[in-house]
Amino acid sequence: MVELEKTLFKTASQIEVTLNTSFQKSFGITFSEFLILFKLYQDKESTIAAIQKDIQYKMDSASIKTKKLRELDYVKKERRQDDERKVCVVLTEKGIEIVETILAVYSKKTTNGAKKFSTEDMQQLISLLDRFRTSMIYKITEDDIRRSAY
Numbered sequence: 001m002v003e004l005e006k007t008l009f010k011t012a013s014q015i016e017v018t019l020n021t022s023f024q025k026s027f028g029i030t031f032s033e034f035l036i037l038f039k040l041y042q043d044k045e046s047t048i049a050a051i052q053k054d055i056q057y058k059m060d061s062a063s064i065k066t067k068k069l070r071e072l073d074y075v076k077k078e079r080r081q082d083d084e085r086k087v088c089v090v091l092t093e094k095g096i097e098i099v100e101t102i103l104a105v106y107s108k109k110t111t112n113g114a115k116k117f118s119t120e121d122m123q124q125l126i127s128l129l130d131r132f133r134t135s136m137i138y139k140i141t142e143d144d145i146r147r148s149a150y
Helices: 002-027 031-043 048-055 059-071 093-114 119-135 142-149
Strands: 075-079 087-091
Touching (some): 002 031, 002 093, 031 059, 031 075, 031 093, 059 075, 087 093
Antiparallel strands (some): 075 087
């Protein structure tokens, strides 16, 4: 299992480094900041707390990243229609354009890369990764570490 985790970590790291470089050069954002834009693109609006929960950031990190995206005019804060006491974050037109541009490029690149795999291979990989994520990923606690150290 350690080999699988090492391979997944290496793959995720390579993806993040590559995307960070290209996103930073093209749009002035990181991959993790793009994930916020993508969440807003899918959900249409979100609170900072929901962003933090869904993308698993610390609250201050989600807040700082969202503030940067506001400064770049990719997102804005608005009062919710159903409850004006609550503030949500939404994409601006500029933010929508960036997400759609990135998705179009990503779709083209993954389509070309996926030609090396059959449709069945891709479906099996997705299924196996989903199963791994939901059943094999575990949280290591401080108690686990202390117990193994002695």
